[in-house]
Amino acid sequence: MIALIQRVKQASVAVQGETIGAINTGLLALVAVQPGDTEASIERMAERLLAYRVFSDAEGRMNLSVQAVAGGVLLVSQFTLAADTRSGLRPSFTSAAPPEQALAGFNALVEAVRRRHDPVATGRFGADMQVSLVNDGPVTFWLET
Template sequence: MIALIQRVLSASVTVADETVGKIGPGLLILLGVEKEDDEQKAQRLCERVLGYRIFSDENGKMNLNVQQAGGSVLVVSQFTLAADTQKGMRPSFSRGAEPQEAERLYHYFSDCCRQKNLPVENGRFAADMQVALVNDGPVTFWLQV
């Protein structure tokens, strides 16, 4: 399971001209689900993402996690993170989970985040989404379990 996390001042997801998720300061999490992923990996990745200290403390050092910084979370499914780009000029998606399983684990991951008492918004699984963000820093990390 892969999370590309971005520290944002704001982020939103629009589907067919409707905003389906919107946050202020916090984390935009682009989530990719691979074939071997399960609930245990989703739980572990959620803990890592939410515990990752990438927000500034009073001394300007990256020392706070999203909850300590009072931020929100926007989770967006992104199957292209599971792409194999090692060969050729076209990505292969053979490492990606089947859509039904990917959707189940995507919602499971989001629910894990909600259980940490954080404001959590979502994109719409398998939709053509437009994601807007103001990356703060910019600060972007790739986490994988």
Template sequence: MKGLIQRVSEASVRVDGGVVGEIGKGILLLLGVEKDDSQKSADRLLNKVLSYRIFDDESGKMNLSLKDVDGALLIVSQFTIVADTKKGLRPGFSSGAAPEHGRLLYEYFARQAAELNSKVELGSYGADMKVSLINDGPVTFMLEG
């Protein structure tokens, strides 16, 4: 399981012109599920996302986590995160999860996140989404669970 996290001052997701998820200060997570992923890998990645120290402390150093700053989490499914881009000029998706397996783990991840952080918003799995964000920094990291 892979997640691209971006520290944001705000972010939102639109589907068919309407907002389905929106946050202020926090993390936008673009979540990719691979075919061999499990609830255990989802739990590992979620712990990293919530605990990764990417927010500034009083000295301006990245020492604080999402939990420390009481920030929000916007989770957006994005299968292209798991693409193989090592060869050629076209991405390969053979390591990506089948849609149903991906949906199950995405939904599991979202439920677990909501239990651990009260400020969780979601995109719409499998939909054509329009994501807007203000990347604060910019700060962006690729995490694997």
């Protein structure tokens, strides 16, 4: 599983002009499910998303997690993160899980994060989504399990 996380002041996702998920201060996580992802790797990603220290403490160092700052989490499925771009001029998506497996893996991640944290918002799997954000920093990290 891959997650591209961004520390945000605010983020939202819309489908056909309707906002379906939004957060204020917190993490936007763009998530790709891969064929080898297991329940254990999904649970590990949930733990990492919530515990990864990307928010500033009183001294201005990145020492606090989204849980520590009571921030929101916006999870958005994005299979293109799993693209193989090492050669040619067109990405290959053989590293991404097939749609049914990806949906199940993404839903499992959403549930794992919701069991541990609130608020959690999501995009809509497979939809044409418009994601808006104000990246704070900018701070962006690539996580894999």
